[in-house]
Amino acid sequence: MSDANDGAATVHLTLDEVRALAKAGLAKTGLSPDHVDAVAETMVAGERDGCASHGIYRLLVAASSVKTGVVVPDAEPVLDEPSPALVRVDGKGGFAQLPFRLGAPLLVEKAQKYGIAALALNNVVHFAALWPEVEKLASEGVVTLAVTPSHAWVAPAGGTEPVFGTNPIAFGWPRPSGEPFVFDFATSAVARGEIELHRRAGKPVPDDWGYDPQGNPTTVAEDVLKGAMRTFGGHKGSALAAMVELLGGPLIGDMTSLQSIEADGGRGGSPIGGEFIIAVDPAGFVGAMLGEHMKHAEEMFDTITGQGARLPSQRRYEARRKSLTDGVDIPAALMRDIEKLLEEA
Amino acid sequence: MSDANDGAATVHLTLDEVRALAKAGLAKTGLSPDHVDAVAETMVAGERDGCASHGIYRLLVAASSVKTGVVVPDAEPVLDEPSPALVRVDGKGGFAQLPFRLGAPLLVEKAQKYGIAALALNNVVHFAALWPEVEKLASEGVVTLAVTPSHAWVAPAGGTEPVFGTNPIAFGWPRPSGEPFVFDFATSAVARGEIELHRRAGKPVPDDWGYDPQGNPTTVAEDVLKGAMRTFGGHKGSALAAMVELLGGPLIGDMTSLQSIEADGGRGGSPIGGEFIIAVDPAGFVGAMLGEHMKHAEEMFDTITGQGARLPSQRRYEARRKSLTDGVDIPAALMRDIEKLLEEA
Numbered sequence: 080m081s082d083a084n085d086g087a088a089t090v091h092l093t094l095d096e097v098r099a100l101a102k103a104g105l106a107k108t109g110l111s112p113d114h115v116d117a118v119a120e121t122m123v124a125g126e127r128d129g130c131a132s133h134g135i136y137r138l139l140v141a142a143s144s145v146k147t148g149v150v151v152p153d154a155e156p157v158l159d160e161p162s163p164a165l166v167r168v169d170g171k172g173g174f175a176q177l178p179f180r181l182g183a184p185l186l187v188e189k190a191q192k193y194g195i196a197a198l199a200l201n202n203v204v205h206f207a208a209l210w211p212e213v214e215k216l217a218s219e220g221v222v223t224l225a226v227t228p229s230h231a232w233v234a235p236a237g238g239t240e241p242v243f244g245t246n247p248i249a250f251g252w253p254r255p256s257g258e259p260f261v262f263d264f265a266t267s268a269v270a271r272g273e274i275e276l277h278r279r280a281g282k283p284v285p286d287d288w289g290y291d292p293q294g295n296p297t298t299v300a301e302d303v304l305k306g307a308m309r310t311f312g313g314h315k316g317s318a319l320a321a322m323v324e325l326l327g328g329p330l331i332g333d334m335t336s337l338q339s340i341e342a343d344g345g346r347g348g349s350p351i352g353g354e355f356i357i358a359v360d361p362a363g364f365v366g367a368m369l370g371e372h373m374k375h376a377e378e379m380f381d382t383i384t385g386q387g388a389r390l391p392s393q394r395r396y397e398a399r400r401k402s403l404t405d406g407v408d409i410p411a412a413l414m415r416d417i418e419k420l421l422e423e424a
Numbered sequence: 425m426s427d428a429n430d431g432a433a434t435v436h437l438t439l440d441e442v443r444a445l446a447k448a449g450l451a452k453t454g455l456s457p458d459h460v461d462a463v464a465e466t467m468v469a470g471e472r473d474g475c476a477s478h479g480i481y482r483l484l485v486a487a488s489s490v491k492t493g494v495v496v497p498d499a500e501p502v503l504d505e506p507s508p509a510l511v512r513v514d515g516k517g518g519f520a521q522l523p524f525r526l527g528a529p530l531l532v533e534k535a536q537k538y539g540i541a542a543l544a545l546n547n548v549v550h551f552a553a554l555w556p557e558v559e560k561l562a563s564e565g566v567v568t569l570a571v572t573p574s575h576a577w578v579a580p581a582g583g584t585e586p587v588f589g590t591n592p593i594a595f596g597w598p599r600p601s602g603e604p605f606v607f608d609f610a611t612s613a614v615a616r617g618e619i620e621l622h623r624r625a626g627k628p629v630p631d632d633w634g635y636d637p638q639g640n641p642t643t644v645a646e647d648v649l650k651g652a653m654r655t656f657g658g659h660k661g662s663a664l665a666a667m668v669e670l671l672g673g674p675l676i677g678d679m680t681s682l683q684s685i686e687a688d689g690g691r692g693g694s695p696i697g698g699e700f701i702i703a704v705d706p707a708g709f710v711g712a713m714l715g716e717h718m719k720h721a722e723e724m725f726d727t728i729t730g731q732g733a734r735l736p737s738q739r740r741y742e743a744r745r746k747s748l749t750d751g752v753d754i755p756a757a758l759m760r761d762i763e764k765l766l767e768e769a
Contacts, residue, residue: 161708163537163538163539164538165538165709192507192508194508194509195509196539196540197540197708222671234731252667252670260666262663262666264659264660264663311658312658312660313657314736315657316657321607322597322607324721324724325597325605325724328720328721329710330706330717335720335723335724359542359671360507363506364506364675364676365675368677372675375673375674375679375680376680382585383587383666386580386583386584388580
């Protein structure tokens with residue numbers, strides 16, 4: 080989360096300034112106004128929560144995605160309802176944020192009406208984390224589980240050749256405090272960006288992060304990037320990675336990570352494909368007893384934090400509380416790259 | 425999975441003989457006929473698939489659960505529909521198998537009608553694995569995800585005191601071969617039974633399996649059983665364990681693992697509480713394109729097995745093919761214990 084933080088010099092910005100910068104930069108890339116607005120908000124959220132790699136730095140990634148034709152900058156997402164409790168938004172090759180915005184309200188409505196509902200985003204370009212989406216849905220009161228395949232970079236347990244993407248799983252649970260319980264993690268052993276950081280720094284990686292193209296364990300970051308990463312948690316993480324493929328691919332009529340990297344054809348673009356989100360109404364089973372049962376969830380959280388352990392979302396919320404009042408520091412080098420982007424013809 | 429396999433002497437049985445034995449033994453414990461039938465089938469499934477610890481050996485566990493009053497032997501489960509896409513079965517303190525049998529057909533029907541549906545089993549005693557249930561649902565054509573809390577035995581990442589149960593996650597995906605893709609694993613680092621095996625054998629456990637009651641890493645099995653186990657996969661496994669607590673506890677109005685072990689009051693009985701199962705119609709999003717997209721799933725499976733890696737369910741299916749023709753071998757010592765049970769007044 081610190082790959083935009085090399086170099087000591089920083090520029091101080093308020094979050095409103097981050098937003099204005101993100102919007103100006105995204106507009107410059109040629110994204111249509113609705114996409115600019117939706118994508119800018121996830122960048123602000125990343126910067127606000129101390130996740131620099133999902134913050135304003137992503138402006139450069141977005142610009143490159145438009146320039147290389149990986150993303151359709153003015154895609155107009157189309158919503159339909161294939162089944163009573165299912166919502167689908169075809170992103171038409173645009174970034175995922177706008178399709179999510181379009182589908183989320185109906186997902187919540189259906190979850191409340193039927194007890195459980197699901198949303199599929201199809202044909203979207205992923206370049207952000209899932210937590211802004213599950214947090215948004217949990218904030219609106221539904222329990223949320225989201226998954227998405229990516230590009231085939233990760234070997235299954237017992238193998239050494241890529242099949243899975245980094246395949247994140249994200250979950251959100253509404254809390255009375257207004258700060259939902261949220262986690263979002265890759266089912267790969269580490270984030271791909273972490274290996275890229277090691278490569279750029281010329282540092283070796285631990286030999287259990289992945290395999291070289293010949294299928295041997297290696298400490299050379301570049302070889303893991305060309306070969307295959309490992310899943311977290313051995314065969315269990317591998318099983319979960321397969322589940323993410325199935326739910327976010329064939330189940331919703333979209334690409335597996337194997338198909339996605341094939342479709343990329345060596346451009347090195349962000350993964351294109353689907354995302355699958357389940358939403359459950361927490362009052363669906365328990366009705367009027369909701370408050371009582373939410374209390375039991377809080378007791379569990381208290382037993383975790385009471386022994387000095389952190390909740391998955393805790394660090395982000397702490398960063399957020401700080402940045403909402405104090406603003407954020409952006410690396411000066413990144414700021415120069417962004418200014419260069421803004422000055423381009 | 426081999427704790428019933430100590431000693432070399434074995435007795436050969438056909439699966440029909442295993443079924444007859446299971447039914448006779450369960451009837452002897454005082455379980456009502458519908459429970460006998462449902463529970464016997466999971467024991468046969470365990471034995472058939474080479475999972476001895478979930479096979480006929482469980483007869484002794486069931487007998488003890490009845491004797492100690494942990495389970496209600498003649499509980500009559502009650503079904504209701506709290507929301508259009510939600511099914512709930514109150515198990516009234518009986519074993520989980522019969523409530524599952526009662527709720528499963530309506531779950532499948534609702535998944536097909538609404539696209540997605542969920543089933544909660546409440547107030548049930550768990551003493552079997554989840555895979556027979558997700559495999560059953562996947563065999564009937566729905567994609568299935570199932571979770572259940574247990575007793576608070578497992579510490580969160582960053583802590584050393586128990587909060588979570590062993591909290592399994594199970595998933596099923598229908599396959600054209602008729603043998604669904606199924607996984608079912610504990611979110612604890614190892615199965616609790618594995619630690620108990622080490623204790624009985626007087627063998628040390630690896631020092632990353634758990635903590636003693638003072639919160640120190642230990643290699644003494646007994647101390648881990650009294651202290652806390654660890655989750656698999658560090659903070660990721662810990663996050664998943666929390667998700668299982670929330671979905672299988674407060675969401676469905678049932679107990680967390682903390683509440684379950686408190687309710688047990690030191691009896692050492694099987695976990696009592698809830699189970700949460702999501703079912704998705706694989707044709708819900710893709711309709712007539714189902715066959716095409718199922719093929720992409722098969723291509724992913726082929727890329728896994730094609731590099732010599734195993735699918736999670738592969739070993740069980742291989743054992744099954746063998747036992748269906750050849751029968752199974754039961755340890756003679758276990759057979760004597762069962763015969764003793766059958767002879768009791």
